[in-house]
Amino acid sequence: MxxxxxxxxxxxxxxxxxxxxxxxxAPSFRPLAPSFLRAGAVWLVLSLLLFSTGGIDLLSYLFxxxxxxxxxxxxxxxxxxxxxxxxxxxWLVLSLVWQREKTTKALPRLPRMVLSIWQAFLxxxxxxxxxxxxxxxxxxxxxxxxxxxxxxxxxxACWVYQWAAPLLFPLLPLLVTSVILEDAPLRWLGxxxxxxxLGYLALCLFTPDSGTVMVAFSVILSLxxxxxxxxxxxxxxxxxxxxxxxA
Numbered sequence: 078m079x080x081x082x083x084x085x086x087x088x089x090x091x092x093x094x095x096x097x098x099x100x101x102x103a104p105s106f107r108p109l110a111p112s113f114l115r116a117g118a119v120w121l122v123l124s125l126l127l128f129s130t131g132g133i134d135l136l137s138y139l140f141x142x143x144x145x146x147x148x149x150x151x152x153x154x155x156x157x158x159x160x161x162x163x164x165x166x167x168w169l170v171l172s173l174v175w176q177r178e179k180t181t182k183a184l185p186r187l188p189r190m191v192l193s194i195w196q197a198f199l200x201x202x203x204x205x206x207x208x209x210x211x212x213x214x215x216x217x218x219x220x221x222x223x224x225x226x227x228x229x230x231x232x233x234a235c236w237v238y239q240w241a242a243p244l245l246f247p248l249l250p251l252l253v254t255s256v257i258l259e260d261a262p263l264r265w266l267g268x269x270x271x272x273x274x275l276g277y278l279a280l281c282l283f284t285p286d287s288g289t290v291m292v293a294f295s296v297i298l299s300l301x302x303x304x305x306x307x308x309x310x311x312x313x314x315x316x317x318x319x320x321x322x323x324a
Contacts, residue, residue, distance in 0.1 A: 106188050106258065110317035112178060116171050117310030123167060124303045127160040132303070161210075168203045172196050191257060195250045202246040209238040240278060242302050243270055247309035260316050270305060273297065 130153050175196040179189055248270045255263035277294045 105185070106191065106317050106320055108182060108184065109188055109192060110314045112174065112192075113310050113314035113317065116167075116174075117307045117314060119167060120164075120307035120310060121304070123160060123164050124307055127157065127164060128300075128303050130160060131157040132299075165203065165206060168199055168206075172200050172203070175199075187257060191254055194253050198246045198250045202242060205238065205242065205245060240274060240281075240298070243298070243305055244274055247306045248274070251309050251313070254313060258316065258320070263313060263316055266309060266312060270301065273301060 175192050178184070179192055179196075184192070248267055251263055251270070252267040254260070255267055273294075277298050280294055
């Protein structure tokens with residue numbers, strides 16, 4: 078009878094040792110949190126600055142009383158292009174920083190894969206945005222060339238970018254990360270973005286003349302395109318920091 082407690086204690090000690098070994102050898106995602114936090118914070122500041130200049134037209138449309146409110150005056154177009162360029166530069170720098178972290182930090186396979194997924198979709202967004210900016214510059218000159226096909230292409234490119242930009246980033250990397258981490262908050266944010274995009278697409282395809290509802294979805298999608306990526310990065314950083322060490 079005296080051997081049973083001894084065996085039980087020995088088994089508990091063995092389990093503690095095995096647990097400590099597993100915790101030390103399991104891949105840790107927490108080293109990724111500071112990088113995601115910095116990226117999300119800088120991105121959010123730039124998005125606020127960009128919306129304060131480029132988004133004033135949207136606010137004026139929603140609230141006609143603000144039409145005469147021009148906080149930056151004649152400098153607003155220049156500042157809008159400047160902040161947009163800063164945002165594109167941030168994406169490029171962030172991709173390079175993540176590449177450097179993959180090569181200099183001793184990251185396990187799964188954390189390295191998560192970082193590669195976010196980097197790949199960010200680079201795709203950068204290329205897609207650059208192509209859209211090119212089509213918009215073509216759009217600005219179409220009134221002088223009078224080429225209707227060029228106008229149609231530019232409008233289509235702008236519409237595709239408005240819908241597909243949140244799909245590329247942050248929706249796809251967010252959903253993949255939520256599956257790898259088995260994290261419910263990241264999954265619910267991704268599903269909310271997906272529902273928004275599918276709702277907008279359904280309205281465009283089946284009820285293109287829905288008027289007020291279409292305007293409301295366009296406004297929500299425009300705001301989402303500006304602010305969802307940094308919010309997703311900040312939420313991901315928060316969830317990574319809450320993971321236990323070695324998870």
